[in-house]
Amino acid sequence: MSKWECIVCGLIYDEKEGWPDDGIAPGTKWEDVPEDWLCPDCGVGKEDFELIEETPVDETPHHEEPVADKVHPPVVIIGTGLAGYGVAKEFRKHDSETPLILITSDDGRSYSKPMLSTGYTKDTSADDLAQLDAGSMGKQLKASVWTMTHVAGIDTANQIIKVGDAETVIHYGKLVLALGAQTIQPPIEGDALELVYSVNDLLDYDDFRTAMQKNSVRKVCIIGGGLIGCEFTNDLLNGGYEVEAVDPLGYCLPTLLPEPAGKAVQAALEAKGARFHFGPLVTAVNRGEEGVVVSLNNGERITADIVVSAVGVRPRVDLAKAAGLDVNRGVVTNRLLETSAANVYALGDCAEVAGHVLVYVAPLVACSRALGKTLAGEPTEVVYPPMPVTIKTPACPVVVAPPAVGAEGEWQIDADGSDVRAEFRNAAGELLGFALTGDATKAKIELQKALPAILP
16 A cells, blocks of 8 residues: 655555544555545645655764765755755655765755744654654755755856865766745844744754753743744744744735735734734844844834744845846746756756746656656756645644736635635636635635636
């Protein structure tokens, strides 16, 4: 019997075991699992699972040193997040022999980034979230994984990467930039900025949990009421913490949801104990008698034990820009994921693919599958079907497929308490986007089928 893996969180559905908690009996084949079944851990649908094969992994060193191959220049991937490891796995499905090197500035552990905002709900540490270490990933991928390694520069004319002190040089045949995104840091003053945390990767998450324990935190102030801010608000509330959140706009998830849907999320989080300050900006974080004092530009002050900055992320492009690659909002690529330099590709949160910057998992997976084939000698353009986003706010579940920027139309909204069904339609009545909250999320599959592709 087969096993299927959630591409978002890594949960495994084993046909042999079924999922009795949801009424799915042992022995239930994947095709017989109800189409509206959702991942128990992260809430995505069946379309976000893929068939996997079990591959036993022996214990291996944490860091594998590269093996020189002077005949076949390697494929080099910079980054070992979901994008880096994802494209490496896809490449190995088509080419098991070409030397492969992955370079990362962190410890190279494999983990699912979306799970960082569920840590207190599930009481999971960084070690719990880590799936495999760098050595095990190297063994699985038949690759060398260089950890804690800084890339100093890229010479695209000579196809060379300079690492560390720039004296170590790697010649590549093909180079993949999977650099991810960096957190947006708001301009904040004060003498307690060391107690302002952003959680963007597994090491950040480990640092944050350590600080929460060290400072005996009971109350958290979150800067930002968007996707990251709302997910962390819900997660920390589930963990028993008091939460106050600040956002300059008017309601939760304002860049993704129409107001009635955003206010449904707000009401559900407030019912769990959250307090929101919509309108003002955070200007300073200073030490107080106990914990910190967060100052707002309307004169208000919030006392807390620690602060989480969840303003958002932007593509990490500095390395690409320094190498002379075309950069706009992200590293510019075509649908083959080719950058402006020969034999250099980009994907994931750092990339702007045919004009689209989509910092979600489903686009990343689509790019990994296409680029894996391209790197193996089968040029394959990426296709983006409709890709609704599931937001992890269990107090009020949310699924959203935002209309394209500049799309002409209007929201048609049917609201019943926390259950909001909002459809964005043009003058001809065609569906261009939707936002669903509460029980209305059950309409996801129906509406997804009616949406146009993002990149046909």
